[in-house]
Amino acid sequence: MGRSLIVTLLFSLICNLSPSLLAGDKTVSPSAIKTAIQKSIPLIEKASAGSARERKCFTCHNQAMAVLVLAEAKKRGFTIDEANFQLQVDHTVAHLKRGLKNYHSGKGQGGGPDTASYALWALELSDYKPNTITSAVTSYLLERNKDKVHWIRNSTRPPSMSSDTNTNYFVIRALKTYGTEDQSPLIETRIKQAQQWLLKLKPDSTEERVFQLRSYLYLDVEESIVKTSIRELIQLQNEDGGWSQLPSMNSDAYATGTVLVALLRSGQVPTDDSVIIRGIAYLLDSQLPDGSWHIISRAKPFQTYFETGYPHNKDQFISVTAGSWATVALLLMLPETKS
Numbered sequence: 001m002g003r004s005l006i007v008t009l010l011f012s013l014i015c016n017l018s019p020s021l022l023a024g025d026k027t028v029s030p031s032a033i034k035t036a037i038q039k040s041i042p043l044i045e046k047a048s049a050g051s052a053r054e055r056k057c058f059t060c061h062n063q064a065m066a067v068l069v070l071a072e073a074k075k076r077g078f079t080i081d082e083a084n085f086q087l088q089v090d091h092t093v094a095h096l097k098r099g100l101k102n103y104h105s106g107k108g109q110g111g112g113p114d115t116a117s118y119a120l121w122a123l124e125l126s127d128y129k130p131n132t133i134t135s136a137v138t139s140y141l142l143e144r145n146k147d148k149v150h151w152i153r154n155s156t157r158p159p160s161m162s163s164d165t166n167t168n169y170f171v172i173r174a175l176k177t178y179g180t181e182d183q184s185p186l187i188e189t190r191i192k193q194a195q196q197w198l199l200k201l202k203p204d205s206t207e208e209r210v211f212q213l214r215s216y217l218y219l220d221v222e223e224s225i226v227k228t229s230i231r232e233l234i235q236l237q238n239e240d241g242g243w244s245q246l247p248s249m250n251s252d253a254y255a256t257g258t259v260l261v262a263l264l265r266s267g268q269v270p271t272d273d274s275v276i277i278r279g280i281a282y283l284l285d286s287q288l289p290d291g292s293w294h295i296i297s298r299a300k301p302f303q304t305y306f307e308t309g310y311p312h313n314k315d316q317f318i319s320v321t322a323g324s325w326a327t328v329a330l331l332l333m334l335p336e337t338k339s
Contacts, residue, residue, distance in 0.1 A: 057110065253325070257328065
């Protein structure tokens with residue numbers, strides 16, 4: 001048998017194997033990814049409904065993150081609870097409406113710029129159109145910390161509110177999405193100031209690196225800077241394929257999910273890159289049988305605990321956030337089926 005024929009037969013054999021993605025000894029298949037997503041979505045829906053039932057206020061971890069997951073799932077043909085999706089949007093709008101007087105006066109609501117920008121993010125993801133509510137919130141964001149060069153987080157609750165980088169990303173995104181024409185000059189000035197701060201920032205956590213990179217993608221930043229940011233994030237990948245919140249910690253679904261979403265959203269790291277495959281394999285391996293991911297909370301509680309229905313009791317708020325980021329990372333591995 002000639003060498004060319006052997007090569008042809010081997011190539012044919014490889015092409016007819018199951019459509020899996022490989023990276024070294026790591027393999028992920030579309031079916032495994034879909035199964036993991038299908039197990040995760042009902043838990044996130046349950047938690048978002050539970051939060052809306054138990055609290056009038058909007059929550060970043062249960063409303064915004066749920067809308068993110070469900071919006072991406074719909075684009076890829078997954079069945080979701082449409083009534084619950086709309087409930088999360090309506091809950092968010094109602095929360096902002098209750099605070100309109102304070103937004104107009106520059107006081108905002110509990111949670112400050114974090115709540116305001118996350119709420120507008122949730123509305124953006126649901127294709128909510130700009131109106132007097134959104135313009136009142138952006139007006140508040142422009143007044144907030146106007147004596148500073150960047151926006152300051154309202155509280156410290158690691159990992160998701162452990163750095164001003166996270167806050168600045170969501171505020172910048174909110175202003176670019178919902179800022180009005182009249183607000184444009186001030187928006188441009190404030191974003192330029194924040195950009196200079198972001199460029200000078202020396203990240204000391206995965207969270208800071210993730211949202212520094214994601215901010216760059218909304219700003220007029222040199223491509224070489226973006227590539228350096230991507231490379232430095234990739235270099236933090238652990239042997240098990242995941243990422244850690246801090247160098248002293250082990251890999252977890254929160255850090256891994258946020259990194260994978262940032263890398264995939266950058267448009268510069270393809271889904272079949274070995275870095276991505278190893279990260280996705282980590283998420284699949286660390287998902288629990290019930291469809292959740294468990295992250296131990298590092299935040300000091302300052303609000304009364306309430307039950308939403310997501311597993312892991314007092315760790316459920318960071319766990320549902322981690323589960324949401326992990327699920328979005330998995331969703332981004334699949335092609336969109338709806339416009």
